[in-house]
Amino acid sequence: MSTTLDRPATPRFVDSVGLIAGREITMRLRSKTFLISTGVLMLAVLASVVLGSLFGGQSDAPKVAVVAGASSAVDGNAALDVVSVDDQAAGEQLLRDGEVDAIVVPAASDPLGVTVIGLDQTPSDVVQALAVYPSVELLEPAAVDPGLAYLVAFGFGIVFFMSAITFGSTIAQSVVEEKQTRVVEILLSTVSARALLTGKVIGNSVLAFGQILAIAVIALLGLMLTGQRVLLGGLGASVIWFVVFFAVGFVMLAALFAATAAMVSRAEDMGSVTTPVTMLIMLPYFLIIFFNDNPTVLAIMSYVPFSAPVGMPMRVFLGTAEWWEPFVSLAILIATTVLAVLIGERIYRNSLLKTGPRVKLGEALRG
Numbered sequence: 001m002s003t004t005l006d007r008p009a010t011p012r013f014v015d016s017v018g019l020i021a022g023r024e025i026t027m028r029l030r031s032k033t034f035l036i037s038t039g040v041l042m043l044a045v046l047a048s049v050v051l052g053s054l055f056g057g058q059s060d061a062p063k064v065a066v067v068a069g070a071s072s073a074v075d076g077n078a079a080l081d082v083v084s085v086d087d088q089a090a091g092e093q094l095l096r097d098g099e100v101d102a103i104v105v106p107a108a109s110d111p112l113g114v115t116v117i118g119l120d121q122t123p124s125d126v127v128q129a130l131a132v133y134p135s136v137e138l139l140e141p142a143a144v145d146p147g148l149a150y151l152v153a154f155g156f157g158i159v160f161f162m163s164a165i166t167f168g169s170t171i172a173q174s175v176v177e178e179k180q181t182r183v184v185e186i187l188l189s190t191v192s193a194r195a196l197l198t199g200k201v202i203g204n205s206v207l208a209f210g211q212i213l214a215i216a217v218i219a220l221l222g223l224m225l226t227g228q229r230v231l232l233g234g235l236g237a238s239v240i241w242f243v244v245f246f247a248v249g250f251v252m253l254a255a256l257f258a259a260t261a262a263m264v265s266r267a268e269d270m271g272s273v274t275t276p277v278t279m280l281i282m283l284p285y286f287l288i289i290f291f292n293d294n295p296t297v298l299a300i301m302s303y304v305p306f307s308a309p310v311g312m313p314m315r316v317f318l319g320t321a322e323w324w325e326p327f328v329s330l331a332i333l334i335a336t337t338v339l340a341v342l343i344g345e346r347i348y349r350n351s352l353l354k355t356g357p358r359v360k361l362g363e364a365l366r367g
Contacts, residue, residue, distance in 0.1 A: 011190070013194070016195035016199065020196055020198075020200060020203065023203070045219055048155075049219055050226060061080055062079075062081065062101040062126050063080075063083060064080050065094050065100045065102075065103045066085065067085055067091055068086065077130070079128075083100055091117070095118075101126060102116050104117075104130075105117060114130070149292055156242055157284065157286075157289055160242075160246060160309055161281060163246070164208075164281045167205075168257040169257070172274050173261075173267065173270065176267050179352065193348060193352055197255070197344070197348045201255055205250055208250050216242070235317060237317075238314070244330065245313065245333065249308065255344035257277055258348055259345070260274050261273065263347065263358055263364055265354075265355045265358075269358060280306045284307035284311065298315050299311075299315070302314075302321065302325065308332070309333075343365075350364045350366075351364045
């Protein structure tokens with residue numbers, strides 16, 4: 001009578017991917033560095049929204065004491081809070097008591113017929129409110145304030161840059177460490193290289209997507225709570241598109257980071273192989289900062305897969321993108337991501353068990 005030894009069943013691909021992805025997520029969530037950096041980033045986003053509300057909001061109208069006879073110069077001026085007084089002496093008393101910011105008195109010698117009296121310095125806000133400006137017409141008025149457009153472009157650029165670099169470098173470092181310590185040989189005895197790569201990409205993509213989603217929620221809630229509803233209305237759609245594009249684009253970048261890192265066996269050599277991928281992340285950041293007001297550059301960026309996650313949301317915010325353009329750009333990004341994952345998986349599989357000198361790209365592709 002023969003006895004059959006029970007052997008542990010080889011885990012299914014889905015189960016292997018789930019285990020590896022869970023391991024990646026758990027390791028990152030246990031890292032104090034990751035938690036602190038994420039918390040700092042969240043606070044920075046919230047602080048920028050609050051400070052934007054404080055410094056960009058409308059201040060109270062300056063209060064002025066108006067002597068009888070000068071009321072015609074301030075009637076209907078919404079930029080001033082008018083307090084009527086009987087004479088200049090009464091106005092001076094209010095000014096010294098800090099009740100008003102300036103006094104407006106009649107003056108026949110002045111072209112405007114009034115004189116503004118301050119306490120110890122020129123009340124510039126009152127003078128500006130009384131100033132007469134010619135009417136201005138623009139041939140091509142900008143739909144969005146240029147200063148605001150720059151801040152939004154900087155926000156998209158820096159969030160994309162920081163998140164992609166942080167999690168991409170984490171994947172690359174994890175691959176090199178497993179290869180250098182030969183832990184990968186133990187892992188590959190149980191799971192396939194494809195499952196190992198897929199789990200790493202999914203695990204870190206979930207974390208990166210979660211971080212971006214948290215940033216978007218904090219920014220939108222901050223705008224709502226600080227009463228910046230006008231900005232919220234224009235920014236909401238572009239933030240949603242940014243999250244969608246980033247979720248797809250990061251999968252592409254993560255696969256490339258893992259594949260290139262697998263070509264070396266030492267952490268010291270990691271920078272030399274991941275530099276091209278890093279440049280693909282840095283380029284959109286600099287382009288969106290310096291060319292956020294250039295419609296031609298933004299249009300090109302919105303269709304190039306590596307820059308579309310910042311280029312297309314920016315065009316949506318500016319209102320220069322047709323309704324169908326984000327969908328076309330997203331389709332191009334998805335197709336490019338699939339191709340990048342397939343090529344990356346081949347490089348990763350063919351390089352993972354090769355130690356010693358750096359594996360050449362052609363050799364990694366041929367296998």
